[in-house]
Amino acid sequence: MRTSFLTLLLLACGGEEKPTPVVEKPAEPPPGVAVDKARLAAFGALPARMEATPASPAAIDLGRALYYDARLSKNQDISCNSCHQLDKSGVDGNPTSPGHKGQLGGRNSPTSVNAAGHFVQFWDGRAADVEAQAKGPVLNPVEMAMPDEASVVKVLKSIPGYKPMFDAAFPGEADPITYDNMAKAIGAFERGLVSPAKWDQYLGGDDAALSDAEKQGFNDFVDAGCTACHGGTYVGGATYQKLGLVNAWPDATDLGRFGVTGVETDKMVFKVPGLRNITQTGPYFHDGKTASLDEAVQKMGHHQLGKALTDAQVQSIVTWLGALEGKLDPAYVAKPTLPESGPDTPKPDPS
Numbered sequence: 001m002r003t004s005f006l007t008l009l010l011l012a013c014g015g016e017e018k019p020t021p022v023v024e025k026p027a028e029p030p031p032g033v034a035v036d037k038a039r040l041a042a043f044g045a046l047p048a049r050m051e052a053t054p055a056s057p058a059a060i061d062l063g064r065a066l067y068y069d070a071r072l073s074k075n076q077d078i079s080c081n082s083c084h085q086l087d088k089s090g091v092d093g094n095p096t097s098p099g100h101k102g103q104l105g106g107r108n109s110p111t112s113v114n115a116a117g118h119f120v121q122f123w124d125g126r127a128a129d130v131e132a133q134a135k136g137p138v139l140n141p142v143e144m145a146m147p148d149e150a151s152v153v154k155v156l157k158s159i160p161g162y163k164p165m166f167d168a169a170f171p172g173e174a175d176p177i178t179y180d181n182m183a184k185a186i187g188a189f190e191r192g193l194v195s196p197a198k199w200d201q202y203l204g205g206d207d208a209a210l211s212d213a214e215k216q217g218f219n220d221f222v223d224a225g226c227t228a229c230h231g232g233t234y235v236g237g238a239t240y241q242k243l244g245l246v247n248a249w250p251d252a253t254d255l256g257r258f259g260v261t262g263v264e265t266d267k268m269v270f271k272v273p274g275l276r277n278i279t280q281t282g283p284y285f286h287d288g289k290t291a292s293l294d295e296a297v298q299k300m301g302h303h304q305l306g307k308a309l310t311d312a313q314v315q316s317i318v319t320w321l322g323a324l325e326g327k328l329d330p331a332y333v334a335k336p337t338l339p340e341s342g343p344d345t346p347k348p349d350p351s
Contacts, residue, residue, distance in 0.1 A: 033215040039222050044233035045200040046276075046326075050116040055188035058168035061336070063189030065165065066182060068335045071155055073144035074100055076348040080137070080186065084112035086333040089280035090193065095288030100145035101350060106254065108288030111281045113328060114274060116191040118237035123286045124257045125240060125271050131187035135179065149179040155346055156182065161339020193333070195277055195326030202323070210323055217320025220313050225305050229272045235324060237274035243286075244268055246306035254286060276324045293318055 049055075055063075066072065070079040083097040084090045090111035097109045107123050112130075115121065121133035137143040138152060146152050156162050156177050163177065169185055170176035201209035210218070221227070230236040240257060243249045249268060257266040270286055283289065284296040294314050301309035309317075 033212040033219070035215050035218060039218075040203060042227055042231040043203060043235065045203045046114065046194050046196050046233060047117075048194065049192050050114070050194065051188075051191045055191065056169065058165070059170075059185050059188040060192060062162075062165045062169040063185035063187065064333075065162075065336050065338055066186050067189055069338055071159070071341070071345070072138055072146065072152060072182075074146050074348075075350045078144050080112070080134070081335075083109040083137075083143075086113070086193070086328060089113055089195070089277045090115070091281045093282070095283050097143075099143040100141065103142045105142055107286050108283065110273060111277060112190055113193045113195050114234055114276045115237070116187070116193065117234050118271070118274060119239070120271055123270050124260050126260045129187065130190045131183045134183040134186040134190075151346075152179055152182065153177060158342050158345040159339050160342045165339070193328060195328050197276065197324050197326030199323045200326070210320075213316070214320050214323045217316040217318070217323075220316045221320055224301060224307060224309060224313065224317065226300070226317070229304070230275050234274035234276055236272045239272050240266075240269050241272050241304070242269050244303045247303045249303055251287065251289075256286070275321060277326060279318070279322050279325050293321065 067080040070076050070082070072079065078099060083092050083099075085092050090113035091109060095108060096105045098104055110123065116130045121127040121130060122136070127133040127136060138146050139148065156166075166176040166181060166185075169188075170181050173181075198209045221230075229239060229241050232238050243256065252268060255267045257269040257271075258264070260266075278284075279293060282293060282296075283291045284293065285299075290296045290299065297314045297317055298309055301307045301314075
């Protein structure tokens with residue numbers, strides 16, 4: 001047997017021949033889910049506030065107090081926060097909300113969070129902005145049931161602590177406690193109800209902000225055609241759309257925008273809701289009759305897109321929708337100490 005020189009050398013040195021170690025190359029990690037960045041151009045990150053002209057801190061503070069003040073209702077038991085609860089992503093979780101004497105409204109109360117960025121307010125778009133929207137529920141007999149604007153102003157003027165707050169929020173006005181100014185202040189507060197999510201981090205360039213499952217969910221959302229209505233900063237909230245565009249919606253009791261315009265083509269047309277925090281703001285649609293988000297996605301596939309989405313597709317899309325869930329600034333939405341009633345403040349009226 002031929003002995004190698006290396007073997008003889010090792011034996012001479014009292015050693016033994018050792019096999020050359022085999023270094024295994026580590027397995028390549030599975031490729032991550034890729035998102036075509038061109039698809040992101042249809043979306044936008046949340047702003048710090050939803051306004052063109054910054055509101056003063058005094059106006060925001062006043063609006064915060066008014067948002068939580070149940071004395072703006074006839075029986076002094078319902079505030080803006082009753083139906084749009086800021087510790088519950090701006091909703092109350094009910095199909096339709098109870099109002100004065102327990103009366104139920106006809107439509108689901110949409111979230112107030114991120115709503116100021118939408119192009120109109122209410123399901124039928126009858127208010128142009130959150131300032132106009134704030135005027136509606138206070139005088140609605142089913143909701144807060146105040147009889148008229150003068151009655152609201154009377155209550156506000158009877159609460160001594162509100163005068164300096166209105167003076168600071170609307171400086172230079174001889175008589176700043178008005179119904180319009182009440183609504184402007186509430187709007188100033190609501191324009192700060194933004195809830196940034198990890199989706200915003202992803203849009204800002206942090207690729208690791210989303211999991212592979214969330215990225216796949218986004219791809220499935222786009223591939224299904226959902227972006228035809230749900231795009232932009234608020235993932236919706238920017239257009240009207242006929243509910244039942246491809247396959248008729250089964251319940252045509254509420255004709256939507258037709259009730260505002262009387263135009264035949266507006267039958268079953270509603271404002272497209274934004275999808276931010278959608279995992280937290282059920283039940284869904286204008287009637288609040290759909291409890292499950294999975295079911296809501298299935299219905300949209302069938303009625304709006306004419307597609308039978310598989311359970312896997314639905315679950316994937318819902319996974320991405322979870323990435324739209326954000327948090328409000330706790331300090332911004334904390335309930336303030338409200339000014340005390342005065343001796344002339346009207347008492348609750350349950351009638």
